Amino acid sequence: MKKSELQGWQKVFSFTFIQNYKSKSAVIGLVLMCALVIFSGPLMSLTAGSAAADKLAELGECKIEDMYIKNDTEYDFDTSAFKEEYPSYNKINYIETDESTEELRKNLGEEGLRNIVFHISFDGEKYIMSFVKAKDSEISTMNVGNFSDSAREFFFDSRMAQCGVSEEAVNYINSEKEASVVDISEISDDDEKDELNPVVMMSVTIYAFIIMMIVLVSSQQIAVSLVTEKSSKVMETLLLSVRPLAIIVGKITGTMAVLVCNFVLFIISGCISGIITSVMFSKKFDEVLSVTLEKMAAEDFSTQADPTALAGFSISPGRIIFGIFAVVFTTILAYLFYAVISGITGASCSSMEDLQSGSAFISLSTVLGIYMVMGAAMANSPVFDKVTYFFPFSGIYVVPIHYIFGKAGLSDLFIIWAEIIILTVLLFRFTANIYQALVYHKGERLKLRDIIRLSKARKGQG
Amino acid sequence: MSLEVKNLSKKYGEKTVVDNLSFEMKEPGVYALLGTNGAGKTTSIRMMLGMLAHDSGEVLWKGKPLDAVSCNVGYLAEERGLYPKYSLMDQLVYFAELRNVKKSEAQKRIKYWAERFEVEEYIYPGKSSKGKTLPPKKPEQLSKGNQQKIQLISALISDPELLILDEPLSGLDPVNTDLFKSVIHEQIDKNKFLIMSSHQMPTIEEFCTDITILSKSKTVLQGNLNDIKKSYGRVNLFIKCEGDILPLVEECGIQLLNHKETEYQLKVTGDDQANILLTKMIEKKILIVRFELREPSLHEIFVEKVGGDNEEK
Numbered sequence: 001m002k003k004s005e006l007q008g009w010q011k012v013f014s015f016t017f018i019q020n021y022k023s024k025s026a027v028i029g030l031v032l033m034c035a036l037v038i039f040s041g042p043l044m045s046l047t048a049g050s051a052a053a054d055k056l057a058e059l060g061e062c063k064i065e066d067m068y069i070k071n072d073t074e075y076d077f078d079t080s081a082f083k084e085e086y087p088s089y090n091k092i093n094y095i096e097t098d099e100s101t102e103e104l105r106k107n108l109g110e111e112g113l114r115n116i117v118f119h120i121s122f123d124g125e126k127y128i129m130s131f132v133k134a135k136d137s138e139i140s141t142m143n144v145g146n147f148s149d150s151a152r153e154f155f156f157d158s159r160m161a162q163c164g165v166s167e168e169a170v171n172y173i174n175s176e177k178e179a180s181v182v183d184i185s186e187i188s189d190d191d192e193k194d195e196l197n198p199v200v201m202m203s204v205t206i207y208a209f210i211i212m213m214i215v216l217v218s219s220q221q222i223a224v225s226l227v228t229e230k231s232s233k234v235m236e237t238l239l240l241s242v243r244p245l246a247i248i249v250g251k252i253t254g255t256m257a258v259l260v261c262n263f264v265l266f267i268i269s270g271c272i273s274g275i276i277t278s279v280m281f282s283k284k285f286d287e288v289l290s291v292t293l294e295k296m297a298a299e300d301f302s303t304q305a306d307p308t309a310l311a312g313f314s315i316s317p318g319r320i321i322f323g324i325f326a327v328v329f330t331t332i333l334a335y336l337f338y339a340v341i342s343g344i345t346g347a348s349c350s351s352m353e354d355l356q357s358g359s360a361f362i363s364l365s366t367v368l369g370i371y372m373v374m375g376a377a378m379a380n381s382p383v384f385d386k387v388t389y390f391f392p393f394s395g396i397y398v399v400p401i402h403y404i405f406g407k408a409g410l411s412d413l414f415i416i417w418a419e420i421i422i423l424t425v426l427l428f429r430f431t432a433n434i435y436q437a438l439v440y441h442k443g444e445r446l447k448l449r450d451i452i453r454l455s456k457a458r459k460g461q462g
Numbered sequence: 463m464s465l466e467v468k469n470l471s472k473k474y475g476e477k478t479v480v481d482n483l484s485f486e487m488k489e490p491g492v493y494a495l496l497g498t499n500g501a502g503k504t505t506s507i508r509m510m511l512g513m514l515a516h517d518s519g520e521v522l523w524k525g526k527p528l529d530a531v532s533c534n535v536g537y538l539a540e541e542r543g544l545y546p547k548y549s550l551m552d553q554l555v556y557f558a559e560l561r562n563v564k565k566s567e568a569q570k571r572i573k574y575w576a577e578r579f580e581v582e583e584y585i586y587p588g589k590s591s592k593g594k595t596l597p598p599k600k601p602e603q604l605s606k607g608n609q610q611k612i613q614l615i616s617a618l619i620s621d622p623e624l625l626i627l628d629e630p631l632s633g634l635d636p637v638n639t640d641l642f643k644s645v646i647h648e649q650i651d652k653n654k655f656l657i658m659s660s661h662q663m664p665t666i667e668e669f670c671t672d673i674t675i676l677s678k679s680k681t682v683l684q685g686n687l688n689d690i691k692k693s694y695g696r697v698n699l700f701i702k703c704e705g706d707i708l709p710l711v712e713e714c715g716i717q718l719l720n721h722k723e724t725e726y727q728l729k730v731t732g733d734d735q736a737n738i739l740l741t742k743m744i745e746k747k748i749l750i751v752r753f754e755l756r757e758p759s760l761h762e763i764f765v766e767k768v769g770g771d772n773e774e775k
Contacts, residue, residue: 008560011556011559019548019552022552228545232543232546233539233542234543234544234545236537236539237557237613238560240511240537240560241530241557241561440508
């Protein structure tokens with residue numbers, strides 16, 4: 001590859017870049033995405049705000065006025081102690097009674113719409129706590145449910161205390177028991193089997209989705225642009241002034257510049273969103289993000305969200321900074337890798353119809369990578385994790401994020417970078433060798449074996 | 463000597479597509495590259511411009527290897543190509559910038575050529591009857607002829623020293639054909655070097671001084687057009703008369719090529735044979751409207767040279 005073969009790539013670059021922003025559809029899409037980012041902060045804040053309000057309602061705004069307590073067990077339910085432990089329920093008027101439950105239920109007539117009958121009994125095997133409210137009661141079921149959780153916990157603790165069992169002993173009894181069979185070959189000093197952490201998984205999913213979108217959109221853009229130039233015969237006019245390699249380099253860098261600019265615009269939109277959120281809700285954006293992430297993790301993975309999930313990681317600032325660099329650098333490498341593949345794909349096709357089948361490799365390889373990452377996360381196996389790290393189609397999605405959270409090491413990062421760089425350079429050299437012949441190709445789409453044959457023939461020509 | 467093509471060859475696998483092509487243009491003018499479809503004309507042009515690697519040979523421009531990236535060359539490709547969605551102004555400026563023409567200069571030249579080819583409405587925004595600004599048309603909305611005009615503008619925009627025109631007049635109406643011809647004449651007057659490839663032989667005869675005819679990748683005829691014609695001699699006899707001359711033609715042993723009512727196309731061995739026929743016609747008092755003895759046309763030479771090869775196919 002000679003330097004002169006790249007002459008003029010800057011002009012192709014600027015044309016690719018400018019024309020992208022002259023396209024109405026691209027600009028409309030960008031504006032919509034920026035608007036989405038800007039409004040997502042306030043929207044998430046609203047959602048998080050309503051969740052907080054719900055919680056407040058659960059705790060503080062209890063509508064119960066009178067609570068009739070009928071305790072048929074030998075253990076006392078000390079309402080004064082209960083009020084102390086659960087101050088949110090101290091406005092309730094607790095009335096201990098020996099009346100029959102039928103009689104008590106009669107009291108829940110029209111005047112008892114804010115009253116509850118609380119009956120504690122023992123059936124020989126278990127303690128039963130039942131709560132009865134009026135038919136048209138103003139008290140919500142959720143309100144009663146929240147109270148019942150607190151009452152149940154309090155009753156359990158009082159029962160233990162009355163039996164002379166300390167809190168420590170209770171914790172000791174309740175501690176989890178686990179048995180596992182481990183193959184000795186799987187044990188090493190630094191490989192500890194991590195629990196599936198929803199935050200890591202969520203981060204990997206979001207990052208993988210972003211990379212997949214970048215790869216698919218940009219690859220499609222480059223390939224379509226090349227096929228358009230071939231099918232509209234512009235290629236011949238271009239080749240008079242620039243070499244094929246300059247065209248592909250200009251396109252790849254131009255498309256990358258568009259992505260970078262769009263990314264910067266999204267970041268700016270994100271900052272605007274953060275400012276709006278802080279002004280509107282006096283709530284820090286990262287708090288909103290944390291609440292939302294917790295909520296998403298709890299909903300999506302059916303795991304109980306750990307409020308300390310985000311704070312639970314002890315990540316050093318240095319690791320975070322290098323991790324961000326690793327994320328950006330891996331994204332660029334992934335983009336370049338797929339851009340070169342899409343260059344070959346576009347050049348091997350003569351029409352848009354051909355391109356649909358020609359793009360299958362790009363789509364399949366991205367989907368395969370994503371499935372491998374998800375599979376590894378589900379399997380939670382260190383061996384499978386390593387396989388996904390070192391397989392280039394999956395490693396790009398997972399290694400930088402795992403590095404930030406301390407699951408992957410620096411060596412894993414360097415290995416995946418080296419793999420992608422070597423593959424990209426090899427592919428680029430291969431492309432440089434055959435590109436001239438490919439851009440003149442008309443007719444049926446060239447398959448991989450045809451392209452390899454072409455490359456061999458070119459090498460043979462010296 | 464300005465343009466020299468030496469032993470240019472190209473093979474695709476085992477198939478030779480251009481075999482040892484050589485020619486030279488010492489003076490400015492128009493050189494014709496002729497041949498049947500698939501003879502290797504476009505491949506030769508692409509190799510000359512460095513757009514396609516050649517297996518052997520060299521192309522020299524003013525004694526140095528011709529490189530279209532560094533030399534000022536204009537090229538009207540056989541397959542016209544424009545981006546279907548981008549504005550024509552953007553495309554033309556882009557093509558000009560690729561040829562190292564500054565944007566401001568490119569815009570001036572575009573204005574000149576747009577007026578010359580009467581395509582301003584496709585390049586610049588127009589105004590509706592209500593005074594509203596209308597966007598210029600997109601290339602996909604242009605007729606074939608107008609697309610060809612835009613394409614020629616892009617070839618001329620760098621004011622090239624060497625202009626290569628591949629089928630410049632195909633698909634044009636008579637008015638636009640004359641417009642294109644006037645532009646080509648203008649370029650000749652400016653002492654430019656032109657290489658033209660066309661299947662329209664009268665056009666080649668009108669412009670070209672030297673020709674190369676390719677057939678099945680090989681050069682079958684090459685040289686100055688007038689010299690080639692002279693070498694064939696004046697053997698084509700065209701007669702228009704009132705009366706049947708077929709018995710006389712047979713009597714003189716002249717070959718009849720075509721006969722339509724009062725018109726006869728004959729092939730003679732030389733001036734003597736034509737004179738004998740003319741004498742006999744006068745003796746028979748046949749009224750002669752036209753009696754023309756001329757050299758073969760380029761069309762006839764072309765058919766003679768490559769017709770046999772095509773029949774073999």
